[in-house]
Amino acid sequence: MTDKKIIYMDNAATTAVRKEVLDTMLSYFTEHYGNPSSIHSVGRDAKRAVENARRQVAAAIGTLPQEIYFTAGGSESDNWALRSVAEMLEKKGKHIITSAVEHHAVLHTCEYMEKYHGYRITYLPVDEGGRVNPEDVKNAIAEDTVLISIMAANNEIGTLQPIAEIGKIAKAAGVLFHTDAVQAIGAIPVDVNAWGVDLLSLSAHKFHGPKGVGALYVRKGVRINNLIFGGAQERNLRAGTENLASIVGLGKAIEIAVAELPEYAARMTKLRDMLIDGILAEIPEVRLNGHHAERLPGNVNVSVRYIEGESLLMRLDLLGVEASSGSACTSGSLDPSHVLLAIGLPHEIAHGSLRLTLGIENTEEDVRYVLDVLPGVVQTLRDMSPLTQPSCIA
């Protein structure tokens, strides 16, 4: 096990911290460890570092530093955005529009608002590629709609949503628009003004920054309320001493990710298509999940008939390939991924899904290795499966 080469293809789950990012962070643990709220020079140094990171994040998404709030990650940003806007606009109405394929951080917040605060939630369907139809958004807007929340790119199937089109619709209707851009940063160009979004969530560890830190963009003029009560940090809205080193790491990571985006996207798209084409050519009865063209550069998601995802993952893991799946066994429930069901896959096909998400460390050699071992793994599991006999297919 110890000297086995690991081919990590689960970059949508998390990424390794870049060396330059880590190097930048380290001195903020031991040398520049000041509390950004302290008025002495050590404190002021820390404050400058936080504000520099805020500028880096703002520049990366085409906005101003005063519209960036640091959080503990994507889920916190999503929770804060939804609850906050809903509470601030409660008098206007209690209707939120979202989609069936959102991250659970959005879906479960919506369920909470529905259950405990009497909100009405519209979960828009998606087409077989996983896309929301902007016309559906338009038609769903009602008198009492206070927020639209549609993710920029799906974490499971990599589908990109028509965010700019939805942004126009939201603006014309005077409804606030939030997007979960956790998977999009560093992978596709993100510009809050070109997209017409009012709130945006991002998370550092998806683009080679540290875990446990993220940000929420809130357009000037949009009112949000307190997430944590206490000190004056984050413009009095999220109290608590800043996660200094991580915030510095987020700033550095987003700066590099955006600078390298064109090269990254070109290289990942090439590897992705090599992987997709290879899998579809080498293995019978496999389908590509998600959209063919409107897709994250590093995302591959396929369903392999007659076999179950967790078994597939574990066999790949034994061969040093790290992947993920939307099967029930990996989700910890009896149902397979809500995203795969939303694009219309029957349960038994959804159980056999495999997600390979490429990252900057992956090479053509890695892709060739996966293409080399995957057909054998699939065959072994199919030989073991009762479903390959037509009489057993439920």
Add this chain to the structure above:
Amino acid sequence: MYSDKVMEHFEHPRNVGELPDASGTGTVGNAKCGDIMKMDIKVENNIITDVKFKTFGCCAAVATSSMATEMIKGKSVDEALELTNKAVAEALGGLPPVKMHCSILAEEAIRAALTDYRQKHPQG
């Protein structure tokens, strides 16, 4: 999350396949839920002389099927009917709580095959 024993049975499952001349066959579970187990048994003189399985499911489903076949091979039909899911799980060095249903499925698959055998051979 899985014991070494589970991983070992998953990696090298025993008794995978089918018996063309099976004395009894049982299939339990369904593809919708993500688990199907099919067991074939060969019974001679009331002794289970051979058993094969095919499973669609997670690691635990494969490992419990494999272990269950090992535990009933060579046993009498009555002894095999005593097999419990707990015994299968214990023999595997335990299962994560969310995977206990896999051991239940293994017990049910064995029972279904034995029941099928009894129905086809009422005198046995």
